Amino acid sequence: MAQTSLRMPVIKTPSNLKNWLGVTPFFLFAILFLALPSIYLVQGSFLDQNDQFTFQNYKDLFTTPLIVDAFKLSIQISAVTAIVGGIFGFLLAYAITVGGLPRSLRSALITFSGVASNFAGVPLAFAFIATLGRRGFLTLLLKDTYGIDLYQSGFDLYSFAGLSAIYMFFQFPLMVLIMVPALDGLKREWREAAENLGASNLQYWTRIALPVLLPSILGAMILLFGNAFGAYATAYALTGGRLPIITIQIGAQIRGDVLHNPGLGYAMAMGMVIIMAISLAGYSWLQKISERWLR
């Protein structure tokens, strides 16, 4: 700091408080539109029907079947799409970085991943109805050409499997976007050193590359989990609320008090925030670990 004030004779050094004044609009905005709404939900989650302080709402979270089922379903869908999307996204990122594909494919896939990870909600649901719905393009193609009837064999777009297939469309592109820089961070010297010591390709991957990449892979998968966990519009557009994941239930609670207990509704929202916070914390922790090797 002393150095900077030497370098800047023109600028007087006003009091520290005055400097903080410059960032007050931002903090005011954050308080009005981020902190206050959150505090309202937190506060409401500790109040019973008569506005008395209670922990009951949080206890009820674990005993109300509607809420338990919604959390379970959301966690399952998010976990499945995070793991499958994560693995597939990693393989794709591998293919375009160290996998030896032409450079042009790499930039095409990265741009496309940017598009796909931002292409969610209503249009995405419609795209999949046109693809895998009962009269969808792929459904009919498989039926007419190969004699495979998806819907006879138990598949339904408006179900767990269907929603997972749709979520995958924005899940694995996100994985690609996160993993490409990590894979680029693998140093060429490590591979050369391993090979000079007589390591096979498999040994290089299992002993060197994967251990180095593991924190980023896990961190990215956690991010994918949160990404799916907070999604609302896609599921709503697809099923109109028939697939009771947690965001759909919260939506129903906002529209009309379906739980007949506002406090329980706020606790349900807080439960979601807590899970999101844990995943973000897990992500940044793993991110820090992976930065030790990959810069």
Added chain:
Amino acid sequence: MNLLSRFRKFSFWSWVWFILGALYFLIPLYATLRHSLRMERDVIGFRAYERAFADPSFLETFLLSNLLAVATIIASIILIVPTAYWIRLRVPEARRITEFITLLPFVVPAIILVFGLIRIYSSPIGIPFTGINLLQPLTTTKLGTYTLIVAGYMVLAMPYMYRSVDTGMRTVDIRTLTEAAQSLGASWFVIVTQVILPNIRSALLSGALLTFAIVVGEVTLASFLGVDAFGPYLFLLGQHRAYEPAALSFVTFLLTWFAMGLIQLVTGGQGQAAGAH
């Protein structure tokens, strides 16, 4: 080069993954396009597009969504650029807390945000224990609702906008620029608008385009706040039409593509080109 040729050996599986991925991306898009072109029996044509564009509600909602996007972008720039600039220049100790705040929207998803916003701003806001009302409920007037939704969108876009702006400022020496401008007698307003802004324009543009992509098709905030934006309109259209929604979905996709393509162009693939070092 020897290394490269050794990689070639394994590129069979790379091709397999790439082709699988490409199919997963492209088949739904192809199916949507195909569906949207078949409104008339046995004829391939743009009938669904004509119908969709001819609906006056389409134009209204689409225009509104674009206006909301522009409002969000301008308001975000006004809020975030001076903040990020000031933090870099004068209050580096505010950096951690600010970065933490800009990450919060990842923890508070849109559905929770709108839950809290509705509960707070649908009743009058007053000073506690005094009975004095500072603000009428925002959700009862059109202007109030628009203010609320733009604020909500600003929150959703904050992580992306702040990061773009902050990264943009890292690459220019704002301290020297500020000193130079000050020695020429420029005011703070002139410094920010005529010195700092032009220097981070590609970062601003990519933040703005990302915000645009988020806002234009947004459904959650719009439908709960009762704003007749494009997202809720498309959703309703899907309830009772078959072909027009497919057409508009495809158009939305092209728009997203356009925005992302522009980002690639203005940033020169920066951030993704980490392999360069």
